[in-house]
Amino acid sequence: MFNFLLNTLSNCYIFKKCTVTMIKKKISIKDIAKLTNTSITTVSFVLNGKGRISADIRKKILDVALENGYEPNRMAVGLRTGESKVIGLIVETISGPFFGTMAKVIEYEAEKAGYGVVYCSTDNNIQKGKNVIKMLSNQLVDGYIITPIKGLEKEIQKLISNEKPVVFIDSYFPGIDIPHVLVDNYNSVYQAIQFLADSGYKNIGFVTPDLDLVQLQERLMGYQAAIKANGLTEDPDMVFNLSYNSERTEAVEAVKEFLTRQINLDAVFFSTNYLGIIGLKSINELKLNIPVDLGVMSFDDHELFELYPPGITSVKQPTYEIAKSAIDLLMSSLNDRSFDVSNIKLQIPAEIIKRGSTSSLT
Amino acid sequence: MFNFLLNTLSNCYIFKKCTVTMIKKKISIKDIAKLTNTSITTVSFVLNGKGRISADIRKKILDVALENGYEPNRMAVGLRTGESKVIGLIVETISGPFFGTMAKVIEYEAEKAGYGVVYCSTDNNIQKGKNVIKMLSNQLVDGYIITPIKGLEKEIQKLISNEKPVVFIDSYFPGIDIPHVLVDNYNSVYQAIQFLADSGYKNIGFVTPDLDLVQLQERLMGYQAAIKANGLTEDPDMVFNLSYNSERTEAVEAVKEFLTRQINLDAVFFSTNYLGIIGLKSINELKLNIPVDLGVMSFDDHELFELYPPGITSVKQPTYEIAKSAIDLLMSSLNDRSFDVSNIKLQIPAEIIKRGSTSSLT
DNA sequence: CATTTTTGATAAAACGTTTTATCAAACCTT
DNA sequence: AAGGTTTGATAAAACGTTTTATCAAAAATG
Numbered sequence A, B: 001m002f003n004f005l006l007n008t009l010s011n012c013y014i015f016k017k018c019t020v021t022m023i024k025k026k027i028s029i030k031d032i033a034k035l036t037n038t039s040i041t042t043v044s045f046v047l048n049g050k051g052r053i054s055a056d057i058r059k060k061i062l063d064v065a066l067e068n069g070y071e072p073n074r075m076a077v078g079l080r081t082g083e084s085k086v087i088g089l090i091v092e093t094i095s096g097p098f099f100g101t102m103a104k105v106i107e108y109e110a111e112k113a114g115y116g117v118v119y120c121s122t123d124n125n126i127q128k129g130k131n132v133i134k135m136l137s138n139q140l141v142d143g144y145i146i147t148p149i150k151g152l153e154k155e156i157q158k159l160i161s162n163e164k165p166v167v168f169i170d171s172y173f174p175g176i177d178i179p180h181v182l183v184d185n186y187n188s189v190y191q192a193i194q195f196l197a198d199s200g201y202k203n204i205g206f207v208t209p210d211l212d213l214v215q216l217q218e219r220l221m222g223y224q225a226a227i228k229a230n231g232l233t234e235d236p237d238m239v240f241n242l243s244y245n246s247e248r249t250e251a252v253e254a255v256k257e258f259l260t261r262q263i264n265l266d267a268v269f270f271s272t273n274y275l276g277i278i279g280l281k282s283i284n285e286l287k288l289n290i291p292v293d294l295g296v297m298s299f300d301d302h303e304l305f306e307l308y309p310p311g312i313t314s315v316k317q318p319t320y321e322i323a324k325s326a327i328d329l330l331m332s333s334l335n336d337r338s339f340d341v342s343n344i345k346l347q348i349p350a351e352i353i354k355r356g357s358t359s360s361l362t
Numbered sequence C: 001c002a003t004t005t006t007t008g009a010t011a012a013a014a015c016g017t018t019t020t021a022t023c024a025a026a027c028c029t030t
Numbered sequence D: 001a002a003g004g005t006t007t008g009a010t011a012a013a014a015c016g017t018t019t020t021a022t023c024a025a026a027a028a029t030g
Helices: A002-021 A029-036 A040-048 A055-067 A074-081 A097-112 A126-137 A153-161 A185-198 A214-229 A248-261 A273-285 A303-307 A319-335 B002-021 B029-035 B040-048 B055-067 B074-081 B097-112 B126-137 B153-161 B185-198 B214-229 B248-261 B273-285 B303-307 B319-335
Strands: A086-091 A116-121 A143-146 A166-169 A180-183 A204-209 A239-242 A267-270 A295-299 A313-316 A345-348 A351-353 B086-091 B116-121 B143-146 B166-169 B180-183 B204-209 B239-242 B267-270 B295-299 B313-316 B345-348 B351-353
Touching: A029 A040, A029 A055, A040 A055, A074 B074, A086 A097, A086 A126, A097 A116, A097 A319, A097 B116, A116 A126, A116 B097, A116 B116, A126 A153, A143 A319, A153 A166, A166 A319, A180 A185, A180 A319, A185 A204, A185 A214, A185 A267, A185 A295, A185 A313, A185 A351, A204 A214, A204 A248, A204 A273, A239 A248, A248 A273, A267 A273, A273 A295, A273 A303, A273 B303, A303 B273, A303 B303, A319 A345, B029 B040, B029 B055, B040 B055, B086 B097, B086 B126, B097 B116, B097 B319, B116 B126, B126 B153, B143 B319, B153 B166, B166 B319, B180 B185, B180 B319, B185 B204, B185 B214, B185 B267, B185 B295, B185 B313, B185 B351, B204 B214, B204 B248, B204 B273, B239 B248, B248 B273, B267 B273, B273 B295, B273 B303, B319 B345
Parallel strands: A086 A116, A086 A143, A143 A166, A166 A180, A180 A345, A204 A239, A204 A267, A267 A295, A295 A313, B086 B116, B086 B143, B143 B166, B166 B180, B180 B345, B204 B239, B204 B267, B267 B295, B295 B313
Antiparallel strands: A313 A351, B313 B351
């Protein structure tokens, strides 16, 4: 009697536990086959629209699948087909508006094509980049969009030799045939400096991070060429390499030092928006007036540049176009593996957003 | 003869093609077994440090694995073990500094534990949220960190009933026992308004998006309670609900209208940094002087608030702590499935960053 | 009507792992 | 030396799909 009660209670408890937590086991193709008295092949065919299955069986299977909320097990599909339907996006840094827009566009387009996206950042760190690539490589990802950095050549080559399509974004490896899409760094900076020259500035400084990145080199070259072409003051001391790893306050101090050292500087161009912001802080602390004491222009527009008085003139990257082209390119490679995109190299023009920071003459 | 030549050429071509593209087939556990005259079980045991295998065979297998760059096929592992070693991070928006820090912390901690991270954004859109969850759910992801929005209750419950741990971040479902970690919205806004009151402001407006989000409601309640407690002007018209979907320029106009309508407003609090930025634009266009004409304070600090003269006082979220707690919580659930975290609910205090925008008396 | 062809359905293998159960040989016990 | 135990290695099943090959029945052909 006692035993019986215990038993009942215990059953009761188990029963309750079961209904409360309600672990609905995911239904598989095999379950559907059983439920409909068919074979797993038939179910698979129906669900994938392949083979030739009669209309009534088809309906029966689809009904059962729907009402049980069947979803294929991606792992099993992946194992069988060798495709994960996931693409990897490896960028320099995951915060910031450039990445934000990028991610949004890529995510949107990928989803349309039935792909997911996983993001990773390298933080311009070679070791981290290697880890990230290794992490993604093992059949987990079908294709890549990468902002390449020096030192990752070997790893990326390995991806390609594993038949994984790769598209570079925002940078590239000179001389290596991997498709890439980025802003036309050289010409857009050339035009930016041209604009400063046309605005009457003569002694234009250039602040850039001390990173060995080809896109930064091209910006510098655009600057130098425009300076030369306009007969402006040429002086290696007018180019300032700021240590990428320095603390923010250090960086602000360094830029202040640079701005005061070059006493005859009448304008300064920052090669990234991150530097532009640091520059604004420096200029603010020096109590210099923009644009009267100093004209200011930055590469890569930023929300702050619109708002910060008197508005900071900038070179706005065609972020949407870059992202869209990159994902389109990747999708083409993915859909038609024989389609050789290896020498598609896009350099998209930028737009100069003119604001108050570059009009000393008004 | 002719035929032979053709044949040779053709072979040659094939040979060349093969070496040039060099498709190195990924090596499998089975290949290693064959190469070392062992069984796949043995190889698996050695690679996973299980079973008992003699030192020399162990070494032989490890050597072969290493020199062939063996990496397990995640799909196969996933299929067999039912774990993908990937966690999903679903947030409101993928750009912005809050997400940036968040992502970085979570990525870092996840990687330490051998997990990858996939990101998705809902953009506060229910349909998008549903899609995103469905996309991630099918065995592709082991656990979730989600910023929940109304309308997703059912989908999220389904995840949980599928035994996938879920941790909420930045918001929660009132009355539902799902672990969450977020800033203490009520008290931090209360203290913020208290600070404004202590600074001498009497007529404090409150601008908030017209989104039905619990965290926003709590901020509003904090505002109302502090107003009442300090005996400040209470007036429903001092609370302005800004349409979330309005264009930026429209929003700026709307805030301008609000600020001029309330002629006796001496300070305004923005309930998100996104609104704070719009507010600054409005104030700028109205040529109001901060803090003389109007005290300004915003929830959620932003780079711009530090820089924008005279510096905007703000409520800084403990982003790092939130992210760290969330990922820790998720990892605990993942590591010990029986560990019930369902009523761990963290509300972390915020920090008030005092800047020039709230000191009309100086 | 005998044959070929088409249709509709299925069995079985494969993808690369992990893990349980099994087993022979070598090592201890008394 | 007979029994028991430990050690080292493996076979085989399973995870949930996709796809090839197969096959009986039905339909079309001559």
